[in-house]
Amino acid sequence: LSSDVASETTPPPRRVTARGAIALASRLVLAAVLGVAGALKLRDPAGFAQEIANYQLAPELAPYVAAALPVTELLIALGLLLPLPRQLVAWRRAAGLAAGVVLAAFTVAVVSVVGRGINIDCGCFGAGSGPVSGLTVLRNLSLLALAGAVTWIPSARAITPG
Amino acid sequence: MLAGRSALLLLCGAALGLGVNALRPDGVRLDAWRPVTACEAPATPIEILPPDGAAHLCHDVDTLVADVRDSARFAKGHIARALHLPCASSGDVASRALASMANHRAVVVYGDTTDEARPVAEALQKRLATAGKAARVVVLDGGYGAWDQHGLACSKGPCPDCAALMLRKEIQGEAGHERGLPGAGPPGSTGARFSPARSSGKTTGGAFVQ
Numbered sequence: 130l131s132s133d134v135a136s137e138t139t140p141p142p143r144r145v146t147a148r149g150a151i152a153l154a155s156r157l158v159l160a161a162v163l164g165v166a167g168a169l170k171l172r173d174p175a176g177f178a179q180e181i182a183n184y185q186l187a188p189e190l191a192p193y194v195a196a197a198l199p200v201t202e203l204l205i206a207l208g209l210l211l212p213l214p215r216q217l218v219a220w221r222r223a224a225g226l227a228a229g230v231v232l233a234a235f236t237v238a239v240v241s242v243v244g245r246g247i248n249i250d251c252g253c254f255g256a257g258s259g260p261v262s263g264l265t266v267l268r269n270l271s272l273l274a275l276a277g278a279v280t281w282i283p284s285a286r287a288i289t290p291g
Numbered sequence: 292m293l294a295g296r297s298a299l300l301l302l303c304g305a306a307l308g309l310g311v312n313a314l315r316p317d318g319v320r321l322d323a324w325r326p327v328t329a330c331e332a333p334a335t336p337i338e339i340l341p342p343d344g345a346a347h348l349c350h351d352v353d354t355l356v357a358d359v360r361d362s363a364r365f366a367k368g369h370i371a372r373a374l375h376l377p378c379a380s381s382g383d384v385a386s387r388a389l390a391s392m393a394n395h396r397a398v399v400v401y402g403d404t405t406d407e408a409r410p411v412a413e414a415l416q417k418r419l420a421t422a423g424k425a426a427r428v429v430v431l432d433g434g435y436g437a438w439d440q441h442g443l444a445c446s447k448g449p450c451p452d453c454a455a456l457m458l459r460k461e462i463q464g465e466a467g468h469e470r471g472l473p474g475a476g477p478p479g480s481t482g483a484r485f486s487p488a489r490s491s492g493k494t495t496g497g498a499f500v501q
Contacts, residue, residue, distance in 0.1 A: 174312060174319040182326035192324040196312035201304025208300060223296030227304075230297065280293075 155278035160209035167202030169255035180252025225279030236269040338429040342441040345431045353396040359411045401431035
Protein backbone atom coordinates (compact mmCIF):
# COMPACT_ATOMS: atom_id res chain seq x y z
CA LEU A 130 0.00 0.00 0.00
CA SER A 131 2.77 2.41 0.91
CA SER A 132 4.50 1.84 -2.41
CA ASP A 133 1.22 2.56 -4.21
CA VAL A 134 0.85 5.83 -2.30
CA ALA A 135 4.41 6.74 -3.10
CA SER A 136 3.87 6.07 -6.77
CA GLU A 137 0.84 8.38 -6.77
CA THR A 138 2.51 11.28 -4.92
CA THR A 139 6.01 11.19 -6.42
CA PRO A 140 6.14 12.85 -9.84
CA PRO A 141 7.40 10.52 -12.51
CA PRO A 142 10.95 11.20 -13.72
CA ARG A 143 11.30 13.58 -16.66
CA ARG A 144 12.41 12.18 -19.95
CA VAL A 145 13.85 14.56 -22.47
CA THR A 146 12.99 13.40 -25.94
CA ALA A 147 14.36 14.66 -29.22
CA ARG A 148 11.09 16.48 -29.86
CA GLY A 149 11.24 18.08 -26.43
CA ALA A 150 14.80 19.18 -27.03
CA ILE A 151 13.81 20.71 -30.35
CA ALA A 152 10.96 22.58 -28.66
CA LEU A 153 13.30 23.85 -25.95
CA ALA A 154 15.98 24.95 -28.40
CA SER A 155 13.37 26.61 -30.61
CA ARG A 156 11.97 28.45 -27.64
CA LEU A 157 15.37 29.75 -26.54
CA VAL A 158 16.45 30.83 -30.02
CA LEU A 159 13.12 32.50 -30.72
CA ALA A 160 13.15 34.29 -27.37
CA ALA A 161 16.70 35.51 -27.95
CA VAL A 162 15.95 36.80 -31.45
CA LEU A 163 12.70 38.53 -30.46
CA GLY A 164 14.24 39.92 -27.29
CA VAL A 165 17.22 41.43 -29.09
CA ALA A 166 15.04 42.71 -31.95
CA GLY A 167 12.58 44.32 -29.54
CA ALA A 168 15.30 45.94 -27.44
CA LEU A 169 17.12 47.37 -30.48
CA LYS A 170 13.93 48.72 -32.00
CA LEU A 171 12.98 50.31 -28.70
CA ARG A 172 16.09 52.49 -28.77
CA ASP A 173 14.93 54.67 -31.68
CA PRO A 174 11.16 54.56 -32.21
CA ALA A 175 11.11 57.44 -34.71
CA GLY A 176 13.82 55.80 -36.81
CA PHE A 177 11.96 52.52 -36.65
CA ALA A 178 8.76 54.27 -37.79
CA GLN A 179 10.64 55.50 -40.86
CA GLU A 180 11.88 51.97 -41.56
CA ILE A 181 8.28 50.72 -41.42
CA ALA A 182 7.04 53.53 -43.66
CA ASN A 183 9.69 52.58 -46.21
CA TYR A 184 7.88 49.29 -46.74
CA GLN A 185 5.11 51.35 -48.37
CA LEU A 186 2.39 49.05 -47.13
CA ALA A 187 0.48 51.31 -44.72
CA PRO A 188 2.78 54.26 -43.95
CA GLU A 189 0.09 56.03 -41.93
CA LEU A 190 0.21 53.19 -39.41
CA ALA A 191 4.00 53.31 -39.10
CA PRO A 192 4.20 55.34 -35.85
CA TYR A 193 1.64 53.10 -34.13
CA VAL A 194 3.43 49.93 -35.17
CA ALA A 195 6.76 51.48 -34.20
CA ALA A 196 5.42 52.25 -30.73
CA ALA A 197 3.64 48.94 -30.14
CA LEU A 198 5.82 46.31 -31.79
CA PRO A 199 9.10 46.47 -29.82
CA VAL A 200 7.38 46.02 -26.45
CA THR A 201 5.19 43.27 -27.92
CA GLU A 202 8.29 41.44 -29.08
CA LEU A 203 9.86 41.82 -25.63
CA LEU A 204 6.70 40.54 -23.96
CA ILE A 205 6.61 37.51 -26.26
CA ALA A 206 10.30 36.84 -25.55
CA LEU A 207 9.58 36.99 -21.83
CA GLY A 208 6.64 34.63 -22.26
CA LEU A 209 8.89 32.18 -24.07
CA LEU A 210 11.74 32.42 -21.54
CA LEU A 211 10.10 32.61 -18.13
CA PRO A 212 10.04 29.38 -16.12
CA LEU A 213 6.34 28.77 -15.68
CA PRO A 214 4.53 26.30 -13.43
CA ARG A 215 2.81 23.41 -15.16
CA GLN A 216 -0.57 25.13 -14.95
CA LEU A 217 0.73 28.11 -16.94
CA VAL A 218 2.70 26.23 -19.59
CA ALA A 219 -0.16 26.88 -22.01
CA TRP A 220 0.85 30.56 -21.96
CA ARG A 221 4.24 29.56 -23.31
CA ARG A 222 2.57 27.92 -26.27
CA ALA A 223 0.43 31.05 -26.61
CA ALA A 224 3.65 33.10 -26.74
CA GLY A 225 4.89 30.76 -29.47
CA LEU A 226 1.71 31.31 -31.47
CA ALA A 227 1.92 35.08 -30.94
CA ALA A 228 5.50 34.97 -32.18
CA GLY A 229 4.26 33.07 -35.22
CA VAL A 230 1.62 35.71 -35.93
CA VAL A 231 4.15 38.53 -35.68
CA LEU A 232 6.70 36.67 -37.80
CA ALA A 233 4.07 35.81 -40.41
CA ALA A 234 3.28 39.53 -40.71
CA PHE A 235 7.01 40.29 -41.07
CA THR A 236 7.32 37.63 -43.73
CA VAL A 237 4.41 39.01 -45.75
CA ALA A 238 6.01 42.47 -45.56
CA VAL A 239 9.48 41.38 -46.70
CA VAL A 240 8.09 39.13 -49.45
CA SER A 241 6.05 42.09 -50.65
CA VAL A 242 9.15 44.29 -50.71
CA VAL A 243 11.21 41.68 -52.54
CA GLY A 244 8.35 41.11 -54.98
CA ARG A 245 8.02 44.82 -55.74
CA GLY A 246 11.76 45.19 -56.15
CA ILE A 247 12.03 47.92 -53.51
CA ASN A 248 15.49 48.34 -52.05
CA ILE A 249 15.12 49.31 -48.41
CA ASP A 250 16.70 48.53 -45.09
CA CYS A 251 15.02 45.69 -43.25
CA GLY A 252 14.68 47.44 -39.88
CA CYS A 253 14.30 43.95 -38.37
CA PHE A 254 16.82 44.79 -35.63
CA GLY A 255 16.49 48.57 -35.69
CA ALA A 256 18.70 50.83 -37.78
CA GLY A 257 21.48 49.28 -39.85
CA SER A 258 19.85 45.84 -40.14
CA GLY A 259 20.86 45.53 -43.78
CA PRO A 260 18.70 45.49 -46.90
CA VAL A 261 15.65 43.31 -47.40
CA SER A 262 16.54 40.36 -49.61
CA GLY A 263 15.73 36.75 -50.25
CA LEU A 264 17.87 35.89 -47.23
CA THR A 265 15.59 37.99 -45.04
CA VAL A 266 12.65 35.95 -46.29
CA LEU A 267 14.50 32.72 -45.56
CA ARG A 268 15.43 33.90 -42.07
CA ASN A 269 11.83 34.82 -41.34
CA LEU A 270 10.59 31.47 -42.60
CA SER A 271 13.12 29.70 -40.36
CA LEU A 272 11.94 31.70 -37.36
CA LEU A 273 8.35 30.88 -38.29
CA ALA A 274 9.28 27.20 -38.21
CA LEU A 275 10.73 27.70 -34.72
CA ALA A 276 7.51 29.39 -33.61
CA GLY A 277 5.60 26.42 -34.98
CA ALA A 278 7.82 24.05 -33.02
CA VAL A 279 7.27 26.00 -29.79
CA THR A 280 3.52 26.06 -30.35
CA TRP A 281 2.84 22.55 -31.54
CA ILE A 282 5.59 20.34 -30.07
CA PRO A 283 5.01 19.50 -26.39
CA SER A 284 7.81 20.81 -24.17
CA ALA A 285 10.23 18.50 -22.36
CA ARG A 286 8.42 19.22 -19.11
CA ALA A 287 5.13 18.03 -20.54
CA ILE A 288 6.55 14.72 -21.76
CA THR A 289 6.52 12.15 -19.03
CA PRO A 290 6.42 8.38 -19.20
CA GLY A 291 3.22 6.51 -18.93
CA MET B 292 -8.15 28.87 -26.03
CA LEU B 293 -4.61 28.99 -27.41
CA ALA B 294 -5.59 31.58 -29.99
CA GLY B 295 -7.36 33.63 -27.34
CA ARG B 296 -4.30 33.63 -25.11
CA SER B 297 -2.10 34.64 -28.05
CA ALA B 298 -4.45 37.46 -28.99
CA LEU B 299 -4.48 38.65 -25.38
CA LEU B 300 -0.68 38.57 -25.29
CA LEU B 301 -0.45 40.60 -28.49
CA LEU B 302 -3.03 43.12 -27.30
CA CYS B 303 -1.28 43.53 -23.95
CA GLY B 304 2.05 44.00 -25.70
CA ALA B 305 0.62 46.60 -28.08
CA ALA B 306 -1.14 48.49 -25.28
CA LEU B 307 1.97 48.40 -23.12
CA GLY B 308 4.11 49.58 -26.04
CA LEU B 309 1.81 52.51 -26.77
CA GLY B 310 1.79 53.40 -23.08
CA VAL B 311 5.57 53.27 -22.79
CA ASN B 312 5.87 55.34 -25.96
CA ALA B 313 3.54 57.98 -24.56
CA LEU B 314 5.68 58.25 -21.42
CA ARG B 315 9.00 58.46 -23.28
CA PRO B 316 10.25 61.96 -24.07
CA ASP B 317 11.85 60.60 -27.25
CA GLY B 318 8.84 58.45 -28.19
CA VAL B 319 7.43 58.68 -31.68
CA ARG B 320 4.63 61.28 -31.87
CA LEU B 321 1.63 59.37 -33.12
CA ASP B 322 -0.35 62.42 -34.25
CA ALA B 323 2.43 64.47 -35.77
CA TRP B 324 4.87 61.92 -37.17
CA ARG B 325 5.41 62.10 -40.91
CA PRO B 326 7.70 59.95 -43.03
CA VAL B 327 10.70 61.60 -44.62
CA THR B 328 9.73 62.92 -48.06
CA ALA B 329 11.84 63.13 -51.18
CA CYS B 330 12.96 66.66 -50.27
CA GLU B 331 14.23 65.65 -46.86
CA ALA B 332 16.46 62.85 -48.01
CA PRO B 333 20.22 63.27 -47.53
CA ALA B 334 21.85 65.30 -50.25
CA THR B 335 24.52 64.15 -52.69
CA PRO B 336 26.32 66.14 -55.41
CA ILE B 337 24.19 66.67 -58.48
CA GLU B 338 24.85 67.74 -62.06
CA ILE B 339 23.48 71.13 -63.13
CA LEU B 340 22.74 71.71 -66.81
CA PRO B 341 21.87 75.00 -68.53
CA PRO B 342 18.63 75.05 -70.55
CA ASP B 343 20.41 74.40 -73.86
CA GLY B 344 22.18 71.36 -72.47
CA ALA B 345 19.03 70.07 -70.84
CA ALA B 346 17.10 70.61 -74.08
CA HIS B 347 19.71 68.56 -75.93
CA LEU B 348 19.23 65.81 -73.38
CA CYS B 349 15.47 66.10 -73.76
CA HIS B 350 15.68 65.17 -77.43
CA ASP B 351 16.52 61.66 -76.26
CA VAL B 352 13.32 59.66 -75.80
CA ASP B 353 15.05 57.87 -72.93
CA THR B 354 15.03 61.06 -70.90
CA LEU B 355 12.37 61.76 -68.32
CA VAL B 356 11.55 65.29 -67.18
CA ALA B 357 10.31 65.82 -63.63
CA ASP B 358 8.63 69.00 -62.39
CA VAL B 359 8.98 69.50 -58.62
CA ARG B 360 6.76 72.58 -58.34
CA ASP B 361 3.35 72.59 -56.74
CA SER B 362 0.19 71.71 -58.62
CA ALA B 363 -0.86 75.29 -59.33
CA ARG B 364 2.43 76.24 -60.95
CA PHE B 365 2.57 72.93 -62.79
CA ALA B 366 -0.94 73.54 -64.13
CA LYS B 367 0.02 76.99 -65.41
CA GLY B 368 2.70 75.53 -67.59
CA HIS B 369 5.40 72.92 -67.62
CA ILE B 370 7.93 71.39 -69.92
CA ALA B 371 6.40 69.01 -72.42
CA ARG B 372 6.16 65.41 -71.18
CA ALA B 373 7.14 66.47 -67.67
CA LEU B 374 6.21 64.19 -64.82
CA HIS B 375 4.74 66.05 -61.86
CA LEU B 376 6.84 65.18 -58.82
CA PRO B 377 6.30 67.95 -56.26
CA CYS B 378 8.64 68.37 -53.34
CA ALA B 379 5.96 67.31 -50.87
CA SER B 380 5.43 63.95 -52.56
CA SER B 381 5.35 61.06 -50.15
CA GLY B 382 7.92 58.31 -50.30
CA ASP B 383 5.21 56.21 -51.95
CA VAL B 384 4.72 58.68 -54.79
CA ALA B 385 8.47 59.04 -55.18
CA SER B 386 8.78 55.27 -55.42
CA ARG B 387 6.13 55.09 -58.13
CA ALA B 388 7.99 57.84 -59.96
CA LEU B 389 11.17 55.84 -59.60
CA ALA B 390 9.44 52.84 -61.10
CA SER B 391 8.49 54.91 -64.13
CA MET B 392 12.12 55.99 -64.42
CA ALA B 393 13.32 52.43 -64.62
CA ASN B 394 13.43 52.48 -68.42
CA HIS B 395 14.97 55.92 -68.78
CA ARG B 396 18.63 56.71 -69.07
CA ALA B 397 18.39 60.27 -67.79
CA VAL B 398 16.13 62.38 -65.61
CA VAL B 399 15.95 66.17 -65.87
CA VAL B 400 14.56 67.74 -62.71
CA TYR B 401 13.40 71.33 -62.56
CA GLY B 402 11.54 73.78 -60.36
CA ASP B 403 11.13 77.52 -60.50
CA THR B 404 14.76 77.81 -59.44
CA THR B 405 17.79 75.56 -59.40
CA ASP B 406 17.70 75.29 -55.62
CA GLU B 407 14.07 74.21 -55.63
CA ALA B 408 14.85 71.21 -57.81
CA ARG B 409 18.19 70.24 -56.31
CA PRO B 410 16.97 68.39 -53.17
CA VAL B 411 14.53 66.26 -55.14
CA ALA B 412 17.17 65.50 -57.77
CA GLU B 413 19.65 64.50 -55.09
CA ALA B 414 17.12 62.24 -53.42
CA LEU B 415 16.19 60.68 -56.77
CA GLN B 416 19.83 60.11 -57.61
CA LYS B 417 20.41 58.44 -54.26
CA ARG B 418 17.36 56.23 -54.52
CA LEU B 419 18.12 55.27 -58.11
CA ALA B 420 21.65 54.35 -57.09
CA THR B 421 20.33 52.31 -54.17
CA ALA B 422 17.97 50.51 -56.52
CA GLY B 423 20.86 49.70 -58.85
CA LYS B 424 19.65 52.00 -61.64
CA ALA B 425 22.28 53.89 -63.59
CA ALA B 426 20.10 56.82 -64.71
CA ARG B 427 21.79 60.19 -65.00
CA VAL B 428 20.00 62.81 -62.89
CA VAL B 429 20.49 66.48 -63.72
CA VAL B 430 18.95 69.74 -62.55
CA LEU B 431 17.82 72.37 -65.04
CA ASP B 432 19.85 75.48 -64.22
CA GLY B 433 17.57 78.45 -63.66
CA GLY B 434 14.49 76.30 -63.52
CA TYR B 435 11.33 76.68 -65.52
CA GLY B 436 11.84 80.42 -65.93
CA ALA B 437 15.14 79.93 -67.77
CA TRP B 438 13.59 77.25 -69.95
CA ASP B 439 10.69 79.56 -70.76
CA GLN B 440 13.01 82.42 -71.65
CA HIS B 441 14.96 80.21 -74.02
CA GLY B 442 11.73 79.19 -75.76
CA LEU B 443 12.68 75.57 -75.47
CA ALA B 444 10.61 72.43 -75.50
CA CYS B 445 11.18 68.74 -75.87
CA SER B 446 10.28 68.28 -79.48
CA LYS B 447 11.00 64.58 -79.94
CA GLY B 448 9.47 61.44 -78.57
CA PRO B 449 6.02 60.47 -77.48
CA CYS B 450 3.90 62.85 -75.52
CA PRO B 451 0.47 61.24 -75.06
CA ASP B 452 -0.81 63.90 -72.69
CA CYS B 453 0.13 66.67 -75.09
CA ALA B 454 -1.47 64.83 -77.99
CA ALA B 455 -4.65 64.38 -76.00
CA LEU B 456 -4.70 68.04 -75.13
CA MET B 457 -4.19 69.07 -78.72
CA LEU B 458 -6.94 66.77 -79.87
CA ARG B 459 -9.24 68.30 -77.29
CA LYS B 460 -8.35 71.79 -78.44
CA GLU B 461 -8.96 70.82 -82.04
CA ILE B 462 -12.40 69.58 -81.09
CA GLN B 463 -13.05 72.84 -79.33
CA GLY B 464 -12.09 74.71 -82.46
CA GLU B 465 -9.12 76.36 -80.86
CA ALA B 466 -6.48 74.49 -82.77
CA GLY B 467 -6.21 77.12 -85.44
CA HIS B 468 -5.00 79.64 -82.89
CA GLU B 469 -2.04 77.54 -81.93
CA ARG B 470 1.26 77.16 -83.75
CA GLY B 471 3.15 73.93 -84.07
CA LEU B 472 0.18 71.62 -83.82
CA PRO B 473 0.36 67.97 -84.83
CA GLY B 474 0.51 67.78 -88.57
CA ALA B 475 2.07 71.21 -88.85
CA GLY B 476 5.54 69.96 -88.08
CA PRO B 477 8.23 68.88 -90.50
CA PRO B 478 7.99 65.58 -92.33
CA GLY B 479 8.74 62.74 -89.94
CA SER B 480 7.46 64.63 -86.98
CA THR B 481 5.96 62.41 -84.32
CA GLY B 482 3.06 64.74 -83.79
CA ALA B 483 4.44 65.87 -80.48
CA ARG B 484 6.28 68.89 -81.66
CA PHE B 485 5.55 72.04 -79.74
CA SER B 486 6.37 75.65 -80.23
CA PRO B 487 5.48 78.70 -78.18
CA ALA B 488 1.86 78.59 -77.17
CA ARG B 489 -0.36 81.20 -75.64
CA SER B 490 -2.78 80.61 -72.85
CA SER B 491 -4.76 83.04 -70.73
CA GLY B 492 -2.75 85.92 -72.12
CA LYS B 493 0.59 84.50 -70.93
CA THR B 494 3.18 83.45 -73.41
CA THR B 495 4.76 80.25 -72.31
CA GLY B 496 7.71 79.81 -74.59
CA GLY B 497 8.01 76.19 -75.54
CA ALA B 498 5.94 75.06 -72.61
CA PHE B 499 3.09 72.66 -72.61
CA VAL B 500 0.13 74.47 -71.10
CA GLN B 501 -2.71 72.57 -69.48
